[in-house]
Amino acid sequence: MQRTQFGEMACSIARTLDVIGEPWSPLILRDVWVGLSRFDQLQADLGISRKVLTERLGHLVEQGVLERHPYDNRPRYEYRLTAKGAELVDLLMVMTAWGDRWLAGEAGPPVLYRHHACGEIAAVDLRCDHCGEPMHAGDVDPLAGPGSAP
Amino acid sequence: MQRTQFGEMACSIARTLDVIGEPWSPLILRDVWVGLSRFDQLQADLGISRKVLTERLGHLVEQGVLERHPYDNRPRYEYRLTAKGAELVDLLMVMTAWGDRWLAGEAGPPVLYRHHACGEIAAVDLRCDHCGEPMHAGDVDPLAGPGSAP
DNA sequence: CACCCGGAGTTCCGTAAGGGAACCCCGAAG
DNA sequence: CTTCGGGGTTCCCTTACGGAACTCCGGGTG
Numbered sequence: 001m002q003r004t005q006f007g008e009m010a011c012s013i014a015r016t017l018d019v020i021g022e023p024w025s026p027l028i029l030r031d032v033w034v035g036l037s038r039f040d041q042l043q044a045d046l047g048i049s050r051k052v053l054t055e056r057l058g059h060l061v062e063q064g065v066l067e068r069h070p071y072d073n074r075p076r077y078e079y080r081l082t083a084k085g086a087e088l089v090d091l092l093m094v095m096t097a098w099g100d101r102w103l104a105g106e107a108g109p110p111v112l113y114r115h116h117a118c119g120e121i122a123a124v125d126l127r128c129d130h131c132g133e134p135m136h137a138g139d140v141d142p143l144a145g146p147g148s149a150p
Numbered sequence: 151m152q153r154t155q156f157g158e159m160a161c162s163i164a165r166t167l168d169v170i171g172e173p174w175s176p177l178i179l180r181d182v183w184v185g186l187s188r189f190d191q192l193q194a195d196l197g198i199s200r201k202v203l204t205e206r207l208g209h210l211v212e213q214g215v216l217e218r219h220p221y222d223n224r225p226r227y228e229y230r231l232t233a234k235g236a237e238l239v240d241l242l243m244v245m246t247a248w249g250d251r252w253l254a255g256e257a258g259p260p261v262l263y264r265h266h267a268c269g270e271i272a273a274v275d276l277r278c279d280h281c282g283e284p285m286h287a288g289d290v291d292p293l294a295g296p297g298s299a300p
Numbered sequence: 301c302a303c304c305c306g307g308a309g310t311t312c313c314g315t316a317a318g319g320g321a322a323c324c325c326c327g328a329a330g
Numbered sequence: 331c332t333t334c335g336g337g338g339t340t341c342c343c344t345t346a347c348g349g350a351a352c353t354c355c356g357g358g359t360g
Contacts, residue, residue, distance in 0.1 A: 011249075012253065048154070051311085086287040097162075101237070126276065135272065142262070148261065153317080202318060
């Protein structure tokens with residue numbers, strides 16, 4: 001008996017969860033994204049147990065989302081986002097947008113993002129990569145794709 | 151001693167995780183989104199333990215993401231997305247896009263999405279809600295927002 | 301050279317959460 | 331009045347998290 005593995009399912013959501021779905025993983029990614037890159041920094045910022053942090057970092061490196069590499073002659077390492085990991089930041093931005101909208105309350109969002117292109121405080125918006133029109137829950141029909149059959 | 155609650159953190163990502171970050175929750179949302187709405191349907195489709203499914207549904211309803219309501223004179227219930235929950239589908243679409251791109255492999259994506267507006271098979275793309283330009287990992291600077299202080 | 305330091309983990313134990321299967325409740329249909 | 335099926339509960343077992351202590355290792359400092 002073991003915990004269910006989502007990676008085996010024919011579903012990109014489940015497979016993505018297999019990479020960053022474990023507790024803490026998205027927060028680790030967030031920290032690395034904003035520049036916290038060393039073990040002790042992450043541990044202190046998150047308050048995560050060192051054991052679990054070790055496991056998560058190992059998994060994220062294994063999945064090609066983070067890269068561990070030395071920054072000193074001593075055995076010191078820092079973690080960086082790979083290209084694969086940087087694209088996961090899209091996910092973080094959408095989570096941020098949703099949390100800002102539905103959970104921030106009176107106080108307002110804890111963090112704001114300034115968009116380089118326009119210089120404004122902004123949030124993300126989902127568009128169709130084909131026609132550029134908005135793309136949300138009710139705007140699509142799911143169809144079986146090539147990777148669906150056994 | 152108890153499991154760490156992310157909801158207390160001053161971070162919209164952490165707070166969002168408190169709502170849908172538990173194992174299975176995103177997959178439950180996906181199923182409800184595509185039309186599986188009854189307890190036994192969800193249980194059979196996901197292979198989740200009934201105990202955990204009960205807990206997750208309860209939590210999602212409590213958080214206002216799902217609505218439980220009767221569909222018969224008998225004690226029968228179905229779960230539906232609320233407006234708050236429907237906006238979480240954005241998150242699922244971004245997870246799908248990332249999984250399709252990085253994890254689908256040779257076989258291709260298991261599910262395709264046809265966009266109503268243009269009729270094409272499409273994926274989501276993240277844009278700035280201000281200027282409409284692309285908005286990804288390197289395109290923003292985080293600043294402290296109003297909800298950041300202790 | 302002996303000692304200490306700080307980063308990066310590893311080990312160990314107690315509690316809590318997931319997996320699985322069996323059981324229960326309830327209203328309708330036979 | 332028994333059966334059926336949806337919608338959960340209950341119980342036990344195993345795995346995983348939290349927390350604190352311990353280890354390892356290379357570089358300064360006296």
